[in-house]
Amino acid sequence: MKRMRLAVFDVDGTLVDSQHNIVSAMTEAWSSLNLGIPRPDQVRRIIGLSLVEACSVLLPWASPATHRAMADAYKQAFRAMRLLPDSMEPLFPGVREALDALEAEGWLLGLATGKSRRGVESLLDGHELHGRFITIQTADDNPSKPNPAMLIRAAADCGVDAGDIVMIGDTAYDMAMAAAARTGAVGVSWGYHSLDELNKAGAQVVLDSFDNITEVLDALTGGPG
Structure with missing residues (x-):
């Protein structure tokens, strides 16, 4: 299988x-x-x-x-x-292409966020991303990061072992959550915590763009599924 x-x-x-x-x-x-x-x-x-x-x-x-x-x-x-007309938070460059590439290679996609469920739904609506994420873990249903609960519940939702999960985030909270859940941990350099903080918290790789995300995630999980 x-x-x-x-x-x-x-x-x-x-x-x-x-x-x-x-x-x-x-x-x-x-x-x-x-x-x-x-x-x-x-x-x-x-x-x-x-x-x-x-x-x-x-x-x-x-x-x-x-x-x-x-x-x-x-x-x-x-x-x-x-409610304001210009309030939509913009996607970072390469986000859609990264999601497309991962799905094409058979990856399941999920979210783990400090946003509320309502906030996530609004964002998915605004960017037409509904249906892309098989598991969505929010602050409404879980303890705050870096508690590993979001990733543990995501694993249970999808029936995936921790070793076949990679967390991608921009903060030390994301990397520490991944370490606690024993999943892969990939940082991104364009967010709100520094490279040094990401590395100290357990990032295995830090991306400067999403261009090679499939190769990086393949390497961390031992190749294509």
Whole structure:
């Protein structure tokens, strides 16, 4: 029987350039709670975490109730932003071609993201990507990265062993999650964490583009399925 392999992608900073929307929504959330204005680099650091966890990292001195209130304010700001005509987060170069190439070689595709289910659905709608991902793990249903739960559930959804799964992401949270789940770990250099951080967290390879993604994933999983 043909061996099945699963490529699981992070979303923000890996497939889509979402930093502008995330920084804007977080700034609006802080302002609504009279917390001042966060530095954009602070916000970019927590992209990839689940929302309440991200808020607790941004404001470690605040109470859990404040973290939850900030998360709710962020959701409201993001929902309002999503209604604007120019709010769609753009795909990074080569994303569609990479997905096409992996599917042509027999890879299953999945997502593991700190976004909400609603946020993922909106993104898939906007970019006409529905039906491309056989498993979608979101912050609504799982503990925050780097907990390995998203990858463990993705493996169970698809009936694929950890050794036949590769996580592709732009943050140390993604790489640490992959290490905890004992899957392959591929970083991308165009996201929100540095090359050094990706390597220290367990990246086996860091891509500068998606051009050779099939060759890299084949090498990590021992060749075509």
